[in-house]
């Protein structure tokens with residue numbers, strides 16, 4: 512297949528391009544910052560500078576490349592910290608999820624590209640009632656916390672328009688495995704506490720596994736949503752101490768809900784105490800996908816074991 516990867520220079524993009532090329536596909540890979548051209552070229556893909564928010568440029572790029580498939584992995588999460596107001600830190604990403612997706616879908620329609628896969632997100636999105644592990648057909652949170660409403664709405668928008676156009680939205684777990692992973696610093700500095708009883712469930716995915724599932728979705732997936740997460744959705748009170756230990760950091764602090772609300776906002780309290788995880792049963796069944804790191808327990812160690820600081 513000839514694949515157009517938007518966001519090829521990013522954390523998931525690089526791994527995806529590498530795996531697509533290994534599988535014998537041809538790739539045009541887009542980047543936005545000029546200094547990232549070499550990164551895409553070094554992988555063996557054809558680099559193309561593109562701003563997804565320039566719809567006319569997107570149309571031209573897709574028309575010229577004439578691909579069989581498009582993958583949308585463009586976000587602006589790199590370096591975006593978790594703040595009280597996620598909507599503010601995620602605003603550029605939300606714009607890419609709305610306008611960037613619209614531009615790519617319009618370009619795909621015009622160029623007759625029928626295979627379309629886009630990056631979505633699974634963790635902290637499902638309704639905070641009932642079971643702790645959710646499938647793709649379970650309802651999403653109808654009442655996201657203040658400061659995360661626009662972010663949730665943008666992800667919902669992307670899911671809806673992509674599936675309506677006959678594409679696939681991959682709801683990834685929290686990515687890990689990149690050296691610039693946003694969790695490393697706060698965990699090292701003990702700024703990431705276990706809130707309340709720490710029952711909120713997170714779903715993770717190693718970036719290599721996320722890329723492998725994406726290749727399979729491109730090759731065999733059918734229109735719809737897939738959770739791309741590991742086999743081990745787990746409460747914060749279980750995974751956070753393991754991550755701290757792997758990083759050679761001191762054990763995480765505990766914070767009561769009221770204090771976490773005061774310092775980090777309602778979103779952080781919900782993530783730590785009420786969030787639901789996601790099931791990967793559909794992706795395994797329909798894509799024939801098996802994660803190489805079925806649990807963050809071995810994945811964190813493989814990804815960050817060499818980053819441990821000696822205390």
Ligand SMILES: NC(=O)c1ccc[n+]([C@@H]2O[C@H](COP(=O)([O-])OP(=O)(O)OC[C@H]3O[C@@H](n4cnc5c(N)ncnc54)[C@H](OP(=O)(O)O)[C@@H]3O)[C@@H](O)[C@H]2O)c1
Nearest residue numbers: 518520521522523542543544547562563585586588589693
């Ligand atoms: N999943 C989460 O909720 C979350 C939250 C916080 C942090 N993180 C971290 O963020 C990273 C997420 O991985 P990722 O691959 O999605 O993000 P990434 O590594 O930041 O890559 C994003 C890609 O999108 C491109 N891009 C950005 N703006 C663009 C625009 N306007 N038009 C076209 N392309 C554009 C980037 O190009 P250039 O690089 O050339 O600019 C890059 O190729 C991980 O390191 C993860 O740890 C994730």
